[in-house]
Each structure stands twice: as structure tokens, then as C-alpha cells.
Amino acid sequence: MIALALRAASDAPAPFVTRLTRKPDSDPALSHFLAATQAGSLWSGAQGLFEVASAAEDLIGDVVLVDPFEGRADRLIRSASRHNTLVVTEQCDQLCAMCSQPPKKTHVDRFDLLETACLLADQGITIGISGGEPTLHRARLFAMLESVLEARPDLTFHVLSNAQHFTADDALRLRSPCYRNVVWGIPVYAADAASHDAIVGKAGAFERLMVSFTHLLRAGARIELRTVLSSSTAERLDTLASFIARNLAHIEQWSVMGLENIGFARSRWSELHLDLRRDFDAVSKALDRAILHGIRPRLFNIPLCHVPEAYRSYAVASISDWKQRFSDKCAPCAARPDCSGFFEWHPPELVEEVFPL
Ligand code: SF4
Structure with missing residues (x-):
């Protein structure tokens, strides 16, 4: 690590x-x-x-x-490194069942320092912005993005957000050309409010998310949807694929993500974790439906040899280099450069069950 x-x-x-x-x-x-x-x-x-x-x-x-x-x-x-993410706050107004970085109550404002860091970045890179929930401090966040992108139009930002706070006024602001260099990574876990709200631990979250999507759509914002795979999201994944195709077809990408064995998910791992090597049906059905409707799916955080061959082209080497891990048994694998591998904190028995390609 x-x-x-x-x-x-x-x-x-x-x-x-x-x-x-x-x-x-x-x-x-x-x-x-x-x-x-x-x-x-x-x-x-x-x-x-x-x-x-x-x-x-x-x-x-x-x-x-x-x-x-x-x-x-x-x-x-x-x-x-292709994996640089700035944490702008540790506060969050959701409490997702699988959160890898459980939120804190206090906020330490480092926006000015982070802005300086962005201005010193290598040419042309993508910088991740994460939290907590970055849009809890929207005014500071927007000011930082705009200021950096004015000076450094070569940079791109990927901002992870629960999309609970976008407003009609934001829609006007986000129309500024600089926001073509910003992709919003937004989690959606189910097509129905009750299931989504239960997973994110916030009543009304789904409804507010839909309001934000309207504002972001009006702004022409670039959106990546994210769904973490767990026992509770997998059974609804196909319905979610239909929902996305019907209502959110303008998104750039739907990232279906393997669960990270850290934060809240660690203590509930046996309850939440899906063994995709043995049961990929729910995922394949949802991917097929998304593809059929012109949605671009991607599989994140899942080793290639745990994905059936027909779906490997959707799998991305997504795990950040600083927390990525491989088994010794991966040494002869020709697919390693394109493989996500495992998180450093994945259970050893899972890391050892690999099948070099
Ligand atoms: S053997 Fe290792 S490197 Fe090869 S696909 Fe599996 S996890 Fe990835």
C-alpha cells in the first residue's frame, strides 16, 4: 500500500x-x-x-x-498517478449502509489549500473530489472548481456527490462552459424511493435526488451514475437498469461497483457481500438491459477473473494504485494491467481465489 x-x-x-x-x-x-x-x-x-x-x-x-x-x-x-482524490469535507447528510468513509460531524475548511494544489497539478490530469459530501459546501466547491478551471482548462474534475443539494440557481451556474470539465459521480441504489432511502439512511433522499437530476439535466451537466453491488442492491439491479433507461438516458456512464470491505461494510460484510464468481446472473441481466437501451455500463472494483468472459470488456482497472492489491498467484496473468485487482483490505481468502487468464 x-x-x-x-x-x-x-x-x-x-x-x-x-x-x-x-x-x-x-x-x-x-x-x-x-x-x-x-x-x-x-x-x-x-x-x-x-x-x-x-x-x-x-x-x-x-x-x-x-x-x-x-x-x-x-x-x-x-x-x-491516475488516482488523485481530494477530500474536501468529512461531513455527510446520508449514512449509506456500505459507506467506505463514514462521515464526521465537523468540517475543516481546506478549500484554499486544495485550490493551490490543483493549480500545481500535472498537465491534463483528472482530479477526484470526494467527501463526505462535497456539495454540503457548494459555494466553496463551485468557487474552487471555477477558479481552477479558469487558470487550468487542461484539468478535469470528477466530483462524487449524493446530489441532495443542487438547486435551480445552481442549474444556471453549472451551464458555465468550465463545467464541461466536471463529471458528477452520483450514487443511485434502487428504482424505488423506499429501497434507495433505506440504503442511504435518509428519508426523502430518492425524491430529492430526482429533483437534483432535473437541475443537472437543465444545466447539461455530465453525470456518471454509481451503484455499489450488495445483496440488497443486486436483487433490484435489473429494475434499476430499466429505470435509468427510461428516466436518465442522458448519463455518460453507469458504474456498477464491487463492495469495499472497509467502513460500514466491514462489519456487515457477510450480510452484504455478493460472490460474483458463483452468481453473476443479476448483474448480467441488468448490464444486458442497460446496453440494449444505449446506456454505457462499467464494472468497477471487480477482478477480471471473477467476471464471466462475455462481460469482461465492461470491467475497468478502477481501484486506486495506493490501495490496490494482487495475489501472488496473479503473477503469470496476462490480464493484470487491465485488472482492478483487489482492495488492500479485501479478505485474504477472496484475494487468494484467482484464476490467471
Ligand atoms: S488472476 Fe489476478 S490479475 Fe488475473 S484477472 Fe484474476 S485477479 Fe486479475
């Missing part, structure tokens, strides 16, 4: 964001490598000297948030 938070030491008076480079540069947003140390590496920048507990070679090109009070450096944007 790749560590995203490293021990760090700095005398700076406040947290700061900087990009780590090999050589000195006149740009004050950059810091350059000075020397290897016992703890890791020493860097110099506009905020003075600071030390990070990692070898410089692993950090060159990274955009880091150094917090002198916490003694920590967060690798916000790792150079050469």
Missing part, C-alpha cells in the same frame, strides 16, 4: 501546499530537494526548510500539503 500521509517537520507558521522538485526553481510555489536525511528527505522552499519521512525519489513531482502543527505531509496529488 502506498502511504498518502507521511510524517513531516517544518517551522512554517501555517499549513502550506508546495510541489516537490529535484532542482531549485524561482517559482515560490515549488520546493526543491536539498539532502537525504536519516528520517527521509530535506526540502527547501518559500516556507523554509522542511523534512519529510520518505526518500526524495518517491516524492519528486508530488504536490504535498505540509501541516507543521500535525507534523504531517499529505500527498495530495502524486505525480504520474
Whole structure:
């Protein structure tokens, strides 16, 4: 597993964001490598000297948030990684049964620091925005996206949102051309309000979601729908596919996702987890229906050898590199570059049951 938070030491008076480079540069947003140390590496920048507990070679090109009070450096944007996600808040107004990052009550506003980080990103990358629920802080979020995209139109954002807060006014704002570079990843778990609301732990959530879809549709927003597979969503997946085809045909993609064995799902794993190697019928039926209606489905977080051959072309190597894991038995597998593998925290018995292709 790749560590995203490293021990760090700095005398700076406040947290700061900087990009780590090999050589000195006149740009004050950059810091350059000075020397290897016992703890890791020493860097110099506009905020003075600071030390990070990692070898410089692993950090060159990274955009880091150094917090002198916490003694920590967060690798916000790792150079050469396709998987960079910024958590803008840990607050959320839903309590999803399978939430991988259970919410917290308090919010620490880091939007200004995160904006600086985005401005320092590599050319042309996609930056994920996640939470908690990012749109609980809509004004700050929209301002950050607009400001970054004005300066960096080469970037794209993928924002995960429960879509409980979009308004008619937002629809006007989201028509701005810069939002062509923003994809909203929105979970929907069932075609009926009672089932969806039960899974997200919020009465009225489905109804509010439909209102938001109307606003987003008016804005011409780019939408990816997301459905996490569990025992409770699988049995309704085909009905959901019909619902999407009938009502949400304008979406860019429907991502059907394997369950992550962390957060709330960990304690309910045996109840929620579906063994797709033994029963793929509910998924295949829903995928067939989606495809028939011109919806673009994708399978996330499911190893290729757990997917029947006819559906492997829909499976994506979606698990972020820092939390991705393979079995030793995967070594001879020709499909490994295209395979999601497993989450670092997947149960070992599942990780060991692989069938190299
Ligand atoms: S054997 Fe390993 S790399 Fe190959 S498809 Fe299965 S999980 Fe993926």
C-alpha cells in the first residue's frame, strides 16, 4: 500500500501546499530537494526548510500539503498517478449502509489549500473530489472548481456527490462552459424511493435526488451514475437498469461497483457481500438491459477473473494504485494491467481465489 500521509517537520507558521522538485526553481510555489536525511528527505522552499519521512525519489513531482502543527505531509496529488482524490469535507447528510468513509460531524475548511494544489497539478490530469459530501459546501466547491478551471482548462474534475443539494440557481451556474470539465459521480441504489432511502439512511433522499437530476439535466451537466453491488442492491439491479433507461438516458456512464470491505461494510460484510464468481446472473441481466437501451455500463472494483468472459470488456482497472492489491498467484496473468485487482483490505481468502487468464 502506498502511504498518502507521511510524517513531516517544518517551522512554517501555517499549513502550506508546495510541489516537490529535484532542482531549485524561482517559482515560490515549488520546493526543491536539498539532502537525504536519516528520517527521509530535506526540502527547501518559500516556507523554509522542511523534512519529510520518505526518500526524495518517491516524492519528486508530488504536490504535498505540509501541516507543521500535525507534523504531517499529505500527498495530495502524486505525480504520474491516475488516482488523485481530494477530500474536501468529512461531513455527510446520508449514512449509506456500505459507506467506505463514514462521515464526521465537523468540517475543516481546506478549500484554499486544495485550490493551490490543483493549480500545481500535472498537465491534463483528472482530479477526484470526494467527501463526505462535497456539495454540503457548494459555494466553496463551485468557487474552487471555477477558479481552477479558469487558470487550468487542461484539468478535469470528477466530483462524487449524493446530489441532495443542487438547486435551480445552481442549474444556471453549472451551464458555465468550465463545467464541461466536471463529471458528477452520483450514487443511485434502487428504482424505488423506499429501497434507495433505506440504503442511504435518509428519508426523502430518492425524491430529492430526482429533483437534483432535473437541475443537472437543465444545466447539461455530465453525470456518471454509481451503484455499489450488495445483496440488497443486486436483487433490484435489473429494475434499476430499466429505470435509468427510461428516466436518465442522458448519463455518460453507469458504474456498477464491487463492495469495499472497509467502513460500514466491514462489519456487515457477510450480510452484504455478493460472490460474483458463483452468481453473476443479476448483474448480467441488468448490464444486458442497460446496453440494449444505449446506456454505457462499467464494472468497477471487480477482478477480471471473477467476471464471466462475455462481460469482461465492461470491467475497468478502477481501484486506486495506493490501495490496490494482487495475489501472488496473479503473477503469470496476462490480464493484470487491465485488472482492478483487489482492495488492500479485501479478505485474504477472496484475494487468494484467482484464476490467471
Ligand atoms: S488472476 Fe489476478 S490479475 Fe488475473 S484477472 Fe484474476 S485477479 Fe486479475
